[in-house]
Amino acid sequence: MPGPPVTTSTGMKVRVVTLKINEHDIGARETDSILDVAQANHIRIPSLCFLEGLSTWGACRLCVVEIEGYPRPVSACSTTVSEGMVITTHSDRLKRYRRTILELLFAERNHVCSVCVSNGHCELQDLAAECGMDHVRVPYRNQPYAVDSTHEMYRVDHNRCVLCTRCVRVCDEIEGAHTWDVMGRGIECQVITDMNQPWGDSSSCTSCGKCVQVCPTGALVKKGTAAGEMEKHDEFLPYLAQMRGNR
Amino acid sequence: MGRTIKIDPVSRIEGHAHITLHLDDDGNVEDAKFHLTQFRGFEKFCEGRPFPEMPALTARTCGICPVSHLVASSKACDHLLSVTIPPTGANLRRLMNLAQLMQSHALSFFHLSSADLLLGMDSNPKSRNIFGLLAVDPQLAKDGIRLRQIGQTIIEILGGKKIHPGWMVPGGVSAPITEEKRAEMLAMLPEGLEIAQRTFESFKGLIGKFSEEIEHFGNFPTLYLSLIKPNGGLEHYDGFFRIKDDSGAIVEDMVPLEEYERVIGEAVEPYSYMKFPYYLPAGYPEGIYRVGPLARLNNCDFCGTKLADAALDEFRALQHGRPVSSSFHFHFARLVEIIFALERMKELLDNPHILDTRVRARARGNSDEGIGVAEAPRGTLIHHYKIDDDGLITWANLIIATGHNNLAMNRGIKQAAEHFVDGNNMQEGMLNRVEAVIRCYDPCLSCASHAFGQMPLRIELQDSRGKVLDQLLREVSL
Numbered sequence: 060m061p062g063p064p065v066t067t068s069t070g071m072k073v074r075v076v077t078l079k080i081n082e083h084d085i086g087a088r089e090t091d092s093i094l095d096v097a098q099a100n101h102i103r104i105p106s107l108c109f110l111e112g113l114s115t116w117g118a119c120r121l122c123v124v125e126i127e128g129y130p131r132p133v134s135a136c137s138t139t140v141s142e143g144m145v146i147t148t149h150s151d152r153l154k155r156y157r158r159t160i161l162e163l164l165f166a167e168r169n170h171v172c173s174v175c176v177s178n179g180h181c182e183l184q185d186l187a188a189e190c191g192m193d194h195v196r197v198p199y200r201n202q203p204y205a206v207d208s209t210h211e212m213y214r215v216d217h218n219r220c221v222l223c224t225r226c227v228r229v230c231d232e233i234e235g236a237h238t239w240d241v242m243g244r245g246i247e248c249q250v251i252t253d254m255n256q257p258w259g260d261s262s263s264c265t266s267c268g269k270c271v272q273v274c275p276t277g278a279l280v281k282k283g284t285a286a287g288e289m290e291k292h293d294e295f296l297p298y299l300a301q302m303r304g305n306r
Numbered sequence: 307m308g309r310t311i312k313i314d315p316v317s318r319i320e321g322h323a324h325i326t327l328h329l330d331d332d333g334n335v336e337d338a339k340f341h342l343t344q345f346r347g348f349e350k351f352c353e354g355r356p357f358p359e360m361p362a363l364t365a366r367t368c369g370i371c372p373v374s375h376l377v378a379s380s381k382a383c384d385h386l387l388s389v390t391i392p393p394t395g396a397n398l399r400r401l402m403n404l405a406q407l408m409q410s411h412a413l414s415f416f417h418l419s420s421a422d423l424l425l426g427m428d429s430n431p432k433s434r435n436i437f438g439l440l441a442v443d444p445q446l447a448k449d450g451i452r453l454r455q456i457g458q459t460i461i462e463i464l465g466g467k468k469i470h471p472g473w474m475v476p477g478g479v480s481a482p483i484t485e486e487k488r489a490e491m492l493a494m495l496p497e498g499l500e501i502a503q504r505t506f507e508s509f510k511g512l513i514g515k516f517s518e519e520i521e522h523f524g525n526f527p528t529l530y531l532s533l534i535k536p537n538g539g540l541e542h543y544d545g546f547f548r549i550k551d552d553s554g555a556i557v558e559d560m561v562p563l564e565e566y567e568r569v570i571g572e573a574v575e576p577y578s579y580m581k582f583p584y585y586l587p588a589g590y591p592e593g594i595y596r597v598g599p600l601a602r603l604n605n606c607d608f609c610g611t612k613l614a615d616a617a618l619d620e621f622r623a624l625q626h627g628r629p630v631s632s633s634f635h636f637h638f639a640r641l642v643e644i645i646f647a648l649e650r651m652k653e654l655l656d657n658p659h660i661l662d663t664r665v666r667a668r669a670r671g672n673s674d675e676g677i678g679v680a681e682a683p684r685g686t687l688i689h690h691y692k693i694d695d696d697g698l699i700t701w702a703n704l705i706i707a708t709g710h711n712n713l714a715m716n717r718g719i720k721q722a723a724e725h726f727v728d729g730n731n732m733q734e735g736m737l738n739r740v741e742a743v744i745r746c747y748d749p750c751l752s753c754a755s756h757a758f759g760q761m762p763l764r765i766e767l768q769d770s771r772g773k774v775l776d777q778l779l780r781e782v783s784l
């Protein structure tokens with residue numbers, strides 16, 4: 060049974076539940092996601108589209124976990140905890156799933172890390188290393204995407220985009236400009252600026268650079284960077300989100 | 307009935323190619339051709355990429371001389387930025403370029419060619435390689451490995467990686483060096499110089515045995531093209547073009563690098579994917595020229611360092627002051643350049659300004675066309691890009707060091723084949739000599755074709771209808 064409600068720092072009343080993650084007994088607020096709880100307890104669950112400070116999207120599925128009694132794995136970022144849950148984060152099946160998801164992400168666009176500006180500072184690359192994805196078993200699609208370099212300071216290289224929508228969310232939720240959006244389906248699916256105009260022509264973009272900093276890959280980068288030179292800094296985000304009242 | 311002999315692939319070179327020898331009815335060599343059989347079209351897939359990515363992207367043409375591409379490409383990008391890069395940035399690039407020159411020359415001489423020189427052109431092909439060498443002259447083999455290691459280590463210290471360092475960037479280099487790194491590099495140079503001098507001495511003792519090869523290994527008059535310092539000194543990073551003819555007369559001098567198209571034309575032939583550059587005013591194929599260590603030493607007035615200048619005097623004496631025309635002497639020239647590189651690296655590192663922290667200029671694409679030229683180990687390397695208003699590549703042309711020597715390599719194997727090959731009495735050593743001509747040029751076919759990989763050597767003797775009469779297989783040498 061969940062315990063009695065407790066009052067949070069923001070005045071909200073929530074209940075505390077107990078659950079198990081990888082054999083550890085853990086207590087958590089019932090409004091928290093599995094990913095939040097795992098992170099708070101130093102249990103690492105790989106994730107990609109999730110970013111603290113932004114709304115949850117639940118699209119990449121890298122954060123899949125198994126819950127006893129559930130018919131199939133669920134995404135840890137978009138599933139809230141409940142009383143008595145028994146969660147496994149790293150079964151053989153989950154590891155295989157994550158590797159496969161990563162392989163598909165790599166094969167879908169044109170990820171050639173050695174010549175990429177984000178080489179060495181890329182979340183996708185780090186995830187591949189973490190999850191033991193040492194090669195891609197499906198053929199690369201090698202679909203060419205045009206690079207949009209029209210913006211004064213930044214560039215979007217769709218060849219490296221994983222469609223995590225972090226850029227869309229940060230621009231909408233934090234900056235309030237909503238320059239970015241998603242268009243098209245399947246292989247045609249792309250992030251766009253304004254009404255699919257060149258970024259440099261966008262009237263809504265404030266050039267704040269938040270999208271560049273939160274983009275996990277070499278898709279959104281500063282212009283003028285050579286291979287391996289693009290380092291992202293998204294530490295600002297939780298503070299900004301808090302200042303905005305976590306809307 | 308005429309016959310064709312195919313040497314496929316040529317071994318102990320970088321990349322994949324084959325040679326065909328065409329024999330007439332009497333078994334005499336009628337013609338010889340060097341074919342480059344793979345094509346990757348690197349220029350094409352650079353199109354649409356942001357130009358700052360070009361150094362890393364083009365460096366991937368080759369695992370042997372990526373640094374040369376980094377240099378030429380970064381320089382082309384500097385040109386696009388329209389900036390003069392900080393002097394220390396330029397000197398750090400020079401340093402890496404020299405380290406690369408040295409390690410590449412060491413690879414060519416010790417690992418790929420010294421087996422021919424020490425064990426003999428006719429020795430057992432199974433052991434005619436660096437391992438065979440290790441058995442016969444362990445000191446020389448060890449020296450080769452160590453010298454190469456010194457070059458590689460310096461590249462690694464500077465760039466953080468041995469093979470594809472990402473440190474060279476448009477506008478300069480991405481990070482200055484520390485006092486510790488400088489000391490570490492300086493500490494290795496004396497040993498390197500000792501090895502280089504020891505090898506130079508023993509090589510000179512060997513050349514007496516190869517007078518026949520010297521005479522017939524691509525020994526013919528050509529023009530020579532290389533970079534040159536404004537004062538006529540040996541140059542590998544910047545400067546101007548100089549072209550000399552076989553008599554030593556200067557045909558072109560102080561040609562600005564951006565004007566390469568005024569002196570260099572590019573022809574194509576149906577039998578090879580490699581282009582055939584030639585000296586434009588002389589026409590094709592009369593405008594045949596050679597590049598690389600031989601051309602650089604023939605062209606320069608002096609090296610500018612003590613030991614290298616002494617060695618240069620001995621080089622000059624080979625042909626009594628006239629330009630040295632035998633391609634066999636590429637080996638000689640390489641050893642002189644190894645000495646030069648080691649001395650020059652020391653000079654660069656001894657200069658306290660090498661520790662300056664201003665090593666990079668920042669700008670965006672300000673010019674719509676950029677040309678970068680540098681001396682790669684194998685010769686002059688030209689990168690030429692055009693970009694759109696947003697800095698994306700719209701066109702690229704790479705003239706690769708090995709390509710410049712294409713005409714000369716073809717003429718060289720023909721000369722050697724005519725002299726050494728007897729179609730009625732085929733010996734492996736004959737064919738090895740034909741191949742060895744190619745190895746004198748140390749061609750990098752990864753670069754020239756942008757193809758990778760090596761295979762065991764296959765020599766085929768075919769009749770005029772292409773029927774295989776005989777075949778000979780050889781293990782991979784390296």
Ligand code: SF4
Binds near residue numbers: 178
């Ligand atoms: S975005 Fe990341 S994974 Fe993709 S090529 Fe660049 S470094 Fe590699």
Ligand code: SF4
Binds near residue numbers: 220221
């Ligand atoms: S551009 Fe970057 S942040 Fe935006 S969807 Fe693509 S990978 Fe995600």
Ligand code: FES
Binds near residue numbers: 105108118121123
């Ligand atoms: S992080 Fe949970 S689905 Fe992407």
Ligand SMILES: [Fe+2]
Binds near residue numbers: 750
């Ligand atoms: Fe090469």
